[in-house]
Amino acid sequence: MRVAKAENYAQRIEQTSLAPMKKPSTAYYAFVLFLLAIIGWGLYAYITQLKFGLLMTGMRDYVSWGFYIFSFIFWVGASLCGALVSAILRLTHAHWRTPLTRIAELVTVASLINAGLMISVDVGRPDRLLFLFAYGRFQSPLVWDVIGLLTYLLGSFVYLYLPLIPDFALMRDRLKGPATALKLKIYTLLAVGWRGTPEQRQRLDKAISVLTVMIIPIGISMHTVTAFTLSMTLRPGWDTAILAPNFVIGALFSGATLLLVVMGVYRKFCHLEEYITPKHFRYVSYLGIVLLFSYLYFVVVEYLTIMFKLRLEEKELFTLLLIGPAAPWFWTFVATAFVLPAILMLYQRGPTIPRLMLAGVLVNIGMFIKRFVIVVPSLEVPLMPTGFHFFTYSPSWVEISIVTMGFAIFALILTLAAKVLPIMPFVEMIEENELAEHHQTKGDVGKER
Amino acid sequence: MNNKKKDLTRREFIKKSLGWAGLAGVLYLPVPQLLKLSDNTITGSGQTSKNPAAESQPGEKVRDWCMVIDLRKCDGCVSFDSPPQCTQTCINAHFTPGGQQWIEVYEAELPGGGSYFMPSPCNQCENAPCVNVCPVGATYHDEDGLVLIDHSRCIGCRMCMAACPYHRRFFNWGTPKLPPEAALAEYSPLYPVPAVKGTVIKCMFCGHLLRDGKLPFCVRGCPTKTLYMGDLNEDIATNGREVVVLSRFLRENNAYQLKAELGTQPRTWYIPGHGQESGRKSDDKRKLMKPVWGWGGYDDHPGIWPWGESNNSASGNSTAGHPTGEAHSK
Numbered sequence: 001m002r003v004a005k006a007e008n009y010a011q012r013i014e015q016t017s018l019a020p021m022k023k024p025s026t027a028y029y030a031f032v033l034f035l036l037a038i039i040g041w042g043l044y045a046y047i048t049q050l051k052f053g054l055l056m057t058g059m060r061d062y063v064s065w066g067f068y069i070f071s072f073i074f075w076v077g078a079s080l081c082g083a084l085v086s087a088i089l090r091l092t093h094a095h096w097r098t099p100l101t102r103i104a105e106l107v108t109v110a111s112l113i114n115a116g117l118m119i120s121v122d123v124g125r126p127d128r129l130l131f132l133f134a135y136g137r138f139q140s141p142l143v144w145d146v147i148g149l150l151t152y153l154l155g156s157f158v159y160l161y162l163p164l165i166p167d168f169a170l171m172r173d174r175l176k177g178p179a180t181a182l183k184l185k186i187y188t189l190l191a192v193g194w195r196g197t198p199e200q201r202q203r204l205d206k207a208i209s210v211l212t213v214m215i216i217p218i219g220i221s222m223h224t225v226t227a228f229t230l231s232m233t234l235r236p237g238w239d240t241a242i243l244a245p246n247f248v249i250g251a252l253f254s255g256a257t258l259l260l261v262v263m264g265v266y267r268k269f270c271h272l273e274e275y276i277t278p279k280h281f282r283y284v285s286y287l288g289i290v291l292l293f294s295y296l297y298f299v300v301v302e303y304l305t306i307m308f309k310l311r312l313e314e315k316e317l318f319t320l321l322l323i324g325p326a327a328p329w330f331w332t333f334v335a336t337a338f339v340l341p342a343i344l345m346l347y348q349r350g351p352t353i354p355r356l357m358l359a360g361v362l363v364n365i366g367m368f369i370k371r372f373v374i375v376v377p378s379l380e381v382p383l384m385p386t387g388f389h390f391f392t393y394s395p396s397w398v399e400i401s402i403v404t405m406g407f408a409i410f411a412l413i414l415t416l417a418a419k420v421l422p423i424m425p426f427v428e429m430i431e432e433n434e435l436a437e438h439h440q441t442k443g444d445v446g447k448e449r
Numbered sequence: 450m451n452n453k454k455k456d457l458t459r460r461e462f463i464k465k466s467l468g469w470a471g472l473a474g475v476l477y478l479p480v481p482q483l484l485k486l487s488d489n490t491i492t493g494s495g496q497t498s499k500n501p502a503a504e505s506q507p508g509e510k511v512r513d514w515c516m517v518i519d520l521r522k523c524d525g526c527v528s529f530d531s532p533p534q535c536t537q538t539c540i541n542a543h544f545t546p547g548g549q550q551w552i553e554v555y556e557a558e559l560p561g562g563g564s565y566f567m568p569s570p571c572n573q574c575e576n577a578p579c580v581n582v583c584p585v586g587a588t589y590h591d592e593d594g595l596v597l598i599d600h601s602r603c604i605g606c607r608m609c610m611a612a613c614p615y616h617r618r619f620f621n622w623g624t625p626k627l628p629p630e631a632a633l634a635e636y637s638p639l640y641p642v643p644a645v646k647g648t649v650i651k652c653m654f655c656g657h658l659l660r661d662g663k664l665p666f667c668v669r670g671c672p673t674k675t676l677y678m679g680d681l682n683e684d685i686a687t688n689g690r691e692v693v694v695l696s697r698f699l700r701e702n703n704a705y706q707l708k709a710e711l712g713t714q715p716r717t718w719y720i721p722g723h724g725q726e727s728g729r730k731s732d733d734k735r736k737l738m739k740p741v742w743g744w745g746g747y748d749d750h751p752g753i754w755p756w757g758e759s760n761n762s763a764s765g766n767s768t769a770g771h772p773t774g775e776a777h778s779k
Contacts, residue, residue: 124605124647
């Protein structure tokens with residue numbers, strides 16, 4: 001009985017994984033068109049910005065960083081999802097993460113592409129972006145950021161690709177009938193002659209383990225240097241050493257909760273109900289709870305050490321944040337990133353998956369607002385006796401369109417990926433299932449589960 | 450067996466050559482480059498092609514410019530019923546785009562009530578936060594201690610604006626509207642005219658005039674002779690009317706630097722006061738007047754919304770929350 005089921009498991013998972021690649025439905029095309037429309041509008045906005053300069057944004061001389069920069073920080077934060085789920089959990093041999101690794105890595109790659117986009121649209125002279133390489137000064141935190149971003153992006157691409165090789169090979173073998181010649185050629189190329197020999201297997205395992213160990217410090221340093229671009233300045237609220245670890249924990253938090261949302265969406269639309277179960281959501285939410293309280297701790301420590309001393313400029317900042325014009329945003333952040341998700345994740349009432357997905361959505365809204373709360377009010381505090389106390393910043397239509405385009409690109413990458421890649425590492429899952437079966441027959445049940 | 454051996458040797462070869470190449474790269478490439486780059490930031494010699502300062506010969510006398518602002522004399526030009534003349538002269542001479550006051554006069558409060566006026570140029574910090582964060586070395590110290598910006602290199606990331614603790618850097622958000630004569634100006638980092646769209650701009654102590662032995666525009670424009678231009682190397686300063694021994698002048702008048710506790714080591718000193726030497730009372734209620742830009746702000750753009758061409762640049766600025774300039778008239 002068990003053996004029969006195992007065979008079924010392998011066939012079923014193969015079917016489920018390969019099914020989306022055959023027949024895109026009308027709804028799928030409609031959704032892609034919708035995303036492309038948003039991206040097109042964003043491009044129009046960007047062309048307007050290129051023509052008239054950053055004058056088209058809501059930024060001005062005092063608040064000189066705005067929507068682009070905090071979206072950039074948000075995307076960098078979301079990208080830590082991959083490092084957390086695929087690397088840390090792989091390293092700790094948490095086998096339940098197997099169906100989630102590819103999703104997490106896709107989220108990472110898509111987020112990093114967006115992060116790069118956001119920082120590129122923010123510069124006043126995009127024609128001179130290559131100066132960063134031609135004249136880059138290693139002493140500048142911004143150059144660390146560029147190096148970190150490119151390294152992490154490259155690492156994540158490779159880390160996404162390596163575990164895909166056996167899957168590509170299987171697709172090369174299985175899709176002979178339904179796939180077009182071009183598709184088959186691409187899969188053959190991407191499979192780099194994978195035959196599943198023990199030697200190949202050993203080399204791939206080795207490469208993956210090396211990358212697993214490497215990707216964690218790369219991911220963490222990426223977010224650290226992002227915090228450094230703020231904390232290396234003398235601004236109130238930024239000028240603190242805790243900003244970097246705070247960013248890292250915040251990023252892990254938003255990454256883990258973003259995974260709850262994305263895996264829920266994939267589960268529904270790719271019919272992965274059998275493989276991504278409420279158990280997976282619960283496990284990720286346990287991570288989420290731990291990270292929520294760690295992040296809460298960091299935020300409290302950060303704010304308390306500043307608020308106790310209350311230097312003049314920082315007093316202005318906190319007046320602004322807690323009771324001033326930025327207060328609605330600050331308290332929305334507290335409610336959506338801490339209070340509501342904590343309730344949703346801790347009180348396990350109601351259906352697990354919608355409850356946890358809602359928590360994930362809320363946290364990410366909260367963390368997006370948090371990035372605004374970090375960046376903008378600090379710039380709004382006057383550093384000179386200007387005689388007026390609050391410079392309003394509100395993003396213009398250009399900024400809103402371009403940031404929305406970022407979200408559309410993110411969704412588009414994930415949508416297209418579902419059509420060309422197996423969304424779960426199914427070869428690995430089949431092997432793990434066989435291994436589990438094997439252990440079960442030997443009466444070694446508890447070890448793997 | 451033969452096949453395997455061949456495979457191994459190829460592997461070994463690639464491994465070894467990559468290893469040696471990597472090692473050579475690690476040892477050779479970044480180290481001299483790092484040294485060279487850090488050299489650049491201190492001396493500014495990397496800008497040889499564009500920076501006239503770098504053309505100076507090694508034996509030539511190097512200046513160390515600084516400014517002393519005697520607040521006892523500054524009355525904000527309210528008694529002349531005109532905008533602060535330092536700001537206005539600077540604007541007129543450099544065709545600064547609308548809203549940019551490279552030297553800006555703030556009204557600050559005195560401890561016992563009343564107020565004083567504080568002209569604020571770029572502090573030309575010795576440990577300049579803006580120079581430290583610039584990713585491409587577009588902003589740098591020249592030999593005379595000035596913090597300059599190379600507008601043909603600036604990428605417009607505005608990191609320096611976030612880093613400056615004095616709000617003394619401005620961004621050319623759009624194509625600036627300029628009078629026709631601005632087109633005749635010969636650009637150099639010492640005289641950044643005309644302004645370049647998408648780059649950061651600021652006061653540069655009129656380095657172009659200092660090199661010719663002339664005083665900066667703001668010093669020349671100040672009717673109360675508040676501003677002194679000095680040379681730390683020669684220990685001398687002048688406001689165009691009197692010449693003082695710099696060190697004694699600073700020492701005897703309790704000169705202070707703005708936010709000295711930040712360690713930026715500004716090259717601008719203030720002598721405390723509230724315009725008393727120009728006959729201003731500290732409780733004078735007259736407010737600063739707003740300087741005038743004869744050529745307006747930026748080129749027209751379609752306003753802050755995609756529809757409606759009606760918004761000209763001025764209303765576009767104010768609706769988008771442009772604080773510079775407008776606030777002082779209130």
